[in-house]
Amino acid sequence: MKKNKSKNKKLRILLVLLVILAVLVMVFLFGSRKEKIKHESHSAGADQVAGKKAEITMKQVTLFFLSDNDGLLHPEEREIPESDINSEARAVVEELIRGPQTGLMAVIPGNTRLRQLFVTTDGLAYVDLSRQVTEANFYGSSGEMAVVYSIVDSLAYNFKSIKKVSLLIEGNERETLGGHVDLSNPFLPDYSLIAR
Amino acid sequence: MKRFIKLYLAIIAALILFSGQVSHLTGAPAGAKAIPVIKVSVEDSSEATRVRISGGSNLDYNLKKSSESLVVTFRALSGLKLEKNAFTSQVIKSIDLAKSPEAYLLIIKTISPDFSYTSSARKNPFELNLNLKLKSGTAARETKPAETVPKNPPVKGKEVDRSVVNQAGEPASRVLDAGPFRKKDMKTIVIDPGHGGIEIGAKGNYGTLEKDVTLAVAKKLKERIEGELKYRVVMTRDSDVVVALDRRAAVANNNKADLFISIHANGSRRNNARGSETYFLSLNATDEESRRLAYFENNSGELENRLGEQDFDDLKLILWDMAQSAYLKQSSQLAEFVQGQLNQLLNTQNRGIKQAPFKVLTGVACPAILVEVAFITNPDEEKKLRSEEFQSQVAEALFGGLNEYFRLYEKP
Ligand SMILES: [Zn+2]
Numbered sequence: 035m036k037k038n039k040s041k042n043k044k045l046r047i048l049l050v051l052l053v054i055l056a057v058l059v060m061v062f063l064f065g066s067r068k069e070k071i072k073h074e075s076h077s078a079g080a081d082q083v084a085g086k087k088a089e090i091t092m093k094q095v096t097l098f099f100l101s102d103n104d105g106l107l108h109p110e111e112r113e114i115p116e117s118d119i120n121s122e123a124r125a126v127v128e129e130l131i132r133g134p135q136t137g138l139m140a141v142i143p144g145n146t147r148l149r150q151l152f153v154t155t156d157g158l159a160y161v162d163l164s165r166q167v168t169e170a171n172f173y174g175s176s177g178e179m180a181v182v183y184s185i186v187d188s189l190a191y192n193f194k195s196i197k198k199v200s201l202l203i204e205g206n207e208r209e210t211l212g213g214h215v216d217l218s219n220p221f222l223p224d225y226s227l228i229a230r
Numbered sequence: 231m232k233r234f235i236k237l238y239l240a241i242i243a244a245l246i247l248f249s250g251q252v253s254h255l256t257g258a259p260a261g262a263k264a265i266p267v268i269k270v271s272v273e274d275s276s277e278a279t280r281v282r283i284s285g286g287s288n289l290d291y292n293l294k295k296s297s298e299s300l301v302v303t304f305r306a307l308s309g310l311k312l313e314k315n316a317f318t319s320q321v322i323k324s325i326d327l328a329k330s331p332e333a334y335l336l337i338i339k340t341i342s343p344d345f346s347y348t349s350s351a352r353k354n355p356f357e358l359n360l361n362l363k364l365k366s367g368t369a370a371r372e373t374k375p376a377e378t379v380p381k382n383p384p385v386k387g388k389e390v391d392r393s394v395v396n397q398a399g400e401p402a403s404r405v406l407d408a409g410p411f412r413k414k415d416m417k418t419i420v421i422d423p424g425h426g427g428i429e430i431g432a433k434g435n436y437g438t439l440e441k442d443v444t445l446a447v448a449k450k451l452k453e454r455i456e457g458e459l460k461y462r463v464v465m466t467r468d469s470d471v472v473v474a475l476d477r478r479a480a481v482a483n484n485n486k487a488d489l490f491i492s493i494h495a496n497g498s499r500r501n502n503a504r505g506s507e508t509y510f511l512s513l514n515a516t517d518e519e520s521r522r523l524a525y526f527e528n529n530s531g532e533l534e535n536r537l538g539e540q541d542f543d544d545l546k547l548i549l550w551d552m553a554q555s556a557y558l559k560q561s562s563q564l565a566e567f568v569q570g571q572l573n574q575l576l577n578t579q580n581r582g583i584k585q586a587p588f589k590v591l592t593g594v595a596c597p598a599i600l601v602e603v604a605f606i607t608n609p610d611e612e613k614k615l616r617s618e619e620f621q622s623q624v625a626e627a628l629f630g631g632l633n634e635y636f637r638l639y640e641k642p
Contacts (some may be wrong), residue, residue: 210589
């Protein structure tokens with residue numbers, strides 16, 4: 035009887051300890067998982083890179099260029115190598131700079147360079163262009179709008195994960211390209227400039 | 231015995247885990263729902279002025295430059311305290327914490343709007359480092375009370391139209407408060423000739439520059455309006471100089487403008503693009519910003535009580551970024567009248583009324599439009615834009631449009 039009682043006591047201690055242990059393990063796991071998420075947000079796209087295959091698969095994207103007939107943006111299909119979002123988005127903007135292959139018109143000044151492109155985990159794409167993009171003599175409102183929205187719409191249209199686009203010039207925030215469209219806030223796509 | 235071993239193992243495991251957890255917890259006392267504290271220090275060096283903002287817990291922040299302020303917005307916090315050491319700086323005038331409904335704003339005010347900054351951040355513990363640099367030519371001068379109007383010679387390397395600045399009068403924050411003390415018997419129209427100085431705007435095939443056309447039309451419009459002796463006219467520039475876009479809005483606001491018209495000639499890669507169009511602002515602002523503005527409009531009294539006068543002025547300057555959002559309806563009405571007149575009086579193709587996120591319109595606190603009269607990049611229209619006759623017709627059309635607008639809104 036006495037033996038049984040002490041056995042019960044030991045069992046109870048064990049149980050309490052186990053509960054404490056369980057709680058601590060959960061707190062520990064939860065805490066460390068949170069850290070892990072934070073860490074991952076630093077290296078967006080890393081997972082996608084890991085999933086890349088040895089042979090190159092191509093992916094079809096839609097680019098928007100200017101039509102000389104109606105002044106609206108029109109689609110042109112193009113194939114780019116399948117990769118992580120940063121590289122694919124990069125390819126899209128580079129193709130936009132390179133210009134159309136059909137009867138449409140280029141919008142971005144051809145000597146512009148894409149310096150950087152980075153998509154954050156919350157869907158904001160930073161597109162950093164060289165200063166040549168600001169040096170055009172066709173920058174009235176229409177010319178500027180066409181440049182901004184061919185980039186913004188092409189990115190948002192092709193990549194679901196891109197919700198907004200922010201344009202930088204030579205790595206810095208700039209007020210406008212040529213005195214009209216405000217670049218200081220990220221752009222949401224505006225598909226009203228695209229022909230229906 | 232077996233059970234004892236298990237027990238000991240459990241205790242040891244628990245101790246190991248617990249010790250790890252303790253060190254984890256001491257790093258983040260915010261778990262106990264304490265109000266986070268941010269520490270701010272300022273240090274001038276020959277290179278740049280460094281502002282170091284540190285705190286124990288990770289903070290979600292956003293950076294924005296707004297004229298002479300750099301604003302760090304901390305979002306989604308139930309509280310935030312500022313701990314700052316006294317500092318002397320050649321560049322930074324003040325650092326204050328303000329609260330908006332959904333964020334805390336750390337307002338770093340500098341001596342000049344002509345500064346650039348870089349930032350770097352670290353998490354766990356949170357640290358945000360800002361390096362502020364005055365643009366070359368902007369001499370660091372001693373902190374002056376806001377009331378003195380700057381009488382400095384034009385800043386080197388950039389022609390700044392001081393006459394406009396002086397004409398605009400007092401610093402923005404003062405004028406905003408003028409309210410009931412200012413008698414107004416005459417409506418004020420601010421005319422904004424697009425571009426100027428080295429910012430030439432679009433350029434035509436024959437070499438016509440947008441900045442020259444816009445100034446010529448603006449002068450004719452001014453003459454036309456003043457001829458009627460009904461309205462007061464203020465120009466954001468009346469010579470070939472650079473005027474910053476936010477300065478143009480400030481001219482309107484400082485003069486308590488009733489109407490703002492920005493005059494431009496359009497440009498496109500397409501030589502055959504032609505016609506005239508009138509724009510009013512489209513908000514590219516985030517929902518958060520619109521909510522912030524709505525709150526500001528409804529609760530400015532309350533905010534003022536809580537913040538103290540100086541902070542409140544700072545906050546208003548920041549919110550000025552979006553001043554136009556309160557006038558979109560009137561602006562679209564104005565755009566409609568003006569576009570109607572352009573269609574009637576000019577023989578240009580009607581490109582209609584459009585909306586775009588134009589920088590020059592965002593900060594204007596009155597009905598405001600941007601008119602794109604014909605395409606300077608279209609050879610036929612370029613010729614028109616060069617002719618005095620056409621320029622006068624444009625002025626006449628704009629005048630007709632604003633008269634229609636005032637007639638609609640003037641109630642006896
Ligand atoms: Zn223009």
